[in-house]
Structure formats: structure tokens, C-alpha cells
Amino acid sequence: MFRLSFASFLLCCMFSSAVAGAQELPYFVTYSHHMEEPGSLEVEAKTSSGQPQDGDVFYGTSTEIEYGTRAWWTSELYLDSQGTVDESTIFTGFRLENRIRPLMREHAVNPVVYVEFEDINGANKSLLEVVGHDVAADLAEDNRTARMTKEREVELKLILSSNVKGWNVSENVIGEKNITHAPWEFGYALAASRPLRMKASSKECHFCAETMQVGAEMYGGLGDVASLGTHNTSHYFAPTLNWAMFNAATLTVSPGFGLNDHSLSHVYRLGVSYEIGQLSRLFRADSRNVEGTAR
């Protein structure tokens, strides 16, 4: 699990001559309207860790490969895996998603449509979203049993996001449907963040306020079609911080706290991302020294 993530990260570092430096928002669960720059690729390894009351400590990892298909369209592939102490480490499935911005300008509230297909199993513990009646007890099931459950699901999100005076505020409404059976399940995610320092300094700095962003996320389930509401659902609140370490690498950390008895008491998250600007140019010999062609 970790080898896969680490190998992905190293692969990206090899392309250090083509880095891009835009700092990402410090969110693990919530999406904003910010898209990947067209032609750029971002690879991120996200790990979430927790311990259910009657279970062992787990580490759920997602390796996220995000590509800017267009300026208004971002595509992503997630490869999920999971390791549980005293049990096993297993591959738990993949997710394919697309995010599309229907409005071509910046507005007070910017909508994004999110469509995802996921083929995962019941042992998945990446906690990339909480929907329906997902509760901490589900995470206590042993890997051998949980992996037998197939979850082929379609997930839709309406992402609403705003930038106000340096703050980003994002709200996600989530609907998820198992394509074979089971009703629609719903969830939500809310987040806000801002850079520690708004104005960039003229000097290079790596460990300073302008390279860091702080924020908080809140997310949870809203039941399903048959029982819409917060009864028997889990909810979390998580402060979050990211740091643009060097070139295009960003480190994000977030300690999360369960807000009711159905939630894990703590969820610790760690993410490392690396962005390769204009990926396609790496494979084109004629991409250099073309200045003036669009003059």
C-alpha cells in the first residue's frame, strides 16, 4: 500500500523540471470549484487512519491521479488500498471521476457537477466521503469478510464554491447509488480555508506563512431515500493545514474528530501531492523554444 504511494510520489519527483506551483486547498473530503490546470497532472497520496471501538487501527490510502482535461473539466483516477494492524494489507478498488464547471466565469457561488463511478469492496477505508448510514462499526469488520462485499456505485455531487476576500468556502451535496441494489444514499461536506498570508513576498521562502493554508472541514451522512436525516449517521469535524513544501509538492495534515457516537473518535489524515505542469510537453521534442508562435 505505502510502496505504491511512495513509488507514485518518486515518479513525480523525477519530472521536477516541469513543475507547477499553484497551491491546492487543504481539503481531503470537500471539493471546490478549482479545477486542475489544462494539460497538468497531479498525483496525490492520501492516507486516513483511525481505530473503531471494537476493531484494529487501519490505514486507508488513496493514490489520486488528477488531470486537467480542459480548463473547465478535470478527470481523476483513484486507486484505493487499506492496511489493518494484525490483519492484512489489500487493494480495495478504484474510482473514476469527472468534474465539470458549467459556468465559464467566476460568480459569487460557482457550481461544479461531479460524476463518479467506483468499483470498491467493503474493506475500503479511505473515507473520501461519508454517506447514508456509514458508521464507525462498519470499519470494525475484518478484512477477509469485508472484502467479499462488492460496491459498484455511481456517485453524484453538486459542488458549490465561493472565494471571498481570500477565503474559499465550499459546500458539497452528495448522492450515491449502488448500481445493483440499495437505495440512493446522501451526504454532505462543508469546508472553509484561507492562506496564512495573502500577499506574496518578493523573496523565495519555503517555510513561511505565504506557503501555508489553514481551514476546516465538516462532513457526514444524511441517510438514504427511505430514512432521510441524521438518525444513525456519522459526522466529523476536521481542522486542516497544508504547506507548499518546495516546487510543486504540497503536504496536507488534518486531525479529525467524530461528532457523535456513530463516528470514529479520531481520524488522522495525511496527504502528499505533486503537480507536473503541462505533462504533454514532456513527450514532445518540439515543445521548447517556440516563443512567439502565438504572437
Place this chain on the structure above:
Amino acid sequence: MKRISLACSLLALLMAPLLMASVGTGQWLKHVPEKDRVRSNPLAHDSDATAAGAKLFHSDCAPCHGADAAGRGSRPTLRSERVRRATDGELEWLLRNGNLAHGMPSWSRLPEVQRWQIVRYVHALPI
């Protein structure tokens, strides 16, 4: 159903060259609202702004426009008369909104003050 998909694909193929042809032609300037066009740069007299803008440009803009801002492939040069003549307000509007249909992303994720710093640097570029 198959016919509709085929028609959509053909339409997309026909539209693609038209979209590409309008890249870098400055069409976006026509869409800038007057109130944005006349905005002045609050960092106009900040002696550090151009250097800070250069730093931001090299991390955020150079992957597409080139480290020398002279353009790369279909990404337009910023060392042009058109960019020189654009007002600070117009350039900040472009950074904030992008030109999504033509490949320019929105940089609204940057705080406004950083967009003004980039504008200072872009306006200081030699032609």
C-alpha cells in the same frame, strides 16, 4: 441514440479548430465589464510588487506561457502590444475569471492581492 452520439462527436470535431483559432486573439477583452476595466492596481506604487509578481508568475504561469512569457505552443505570448495596452483591471479580470473555453484557467484561488502582483509583473515585461 447512436446517431445522436455520432452527431455530437462530429459537432465537437468541427468546433475544435474554431475554438483553437480564437486562442490568444484577445477576444476576452470584449467581455470585461466596464467596472472591472477601470479598476486601478492597489499595488501601483508598491516597490516590491513586480518582484513578488515575478515569483508568482514563475510558479503559476510559466508552465504554460514559458519562463520568459514568450508563449509555448498554442499558449500565447504575454510580451505583446495587446497585453501592454490592456489595463490593470482587464488583466486582473482575466486572471480571476480565466478564459475557460479557450484553455486559460481561472486563478481565483489566488488571493486578489497576488493577482495584482502578477499584473504588475506582466505589465513590466519587455515586448
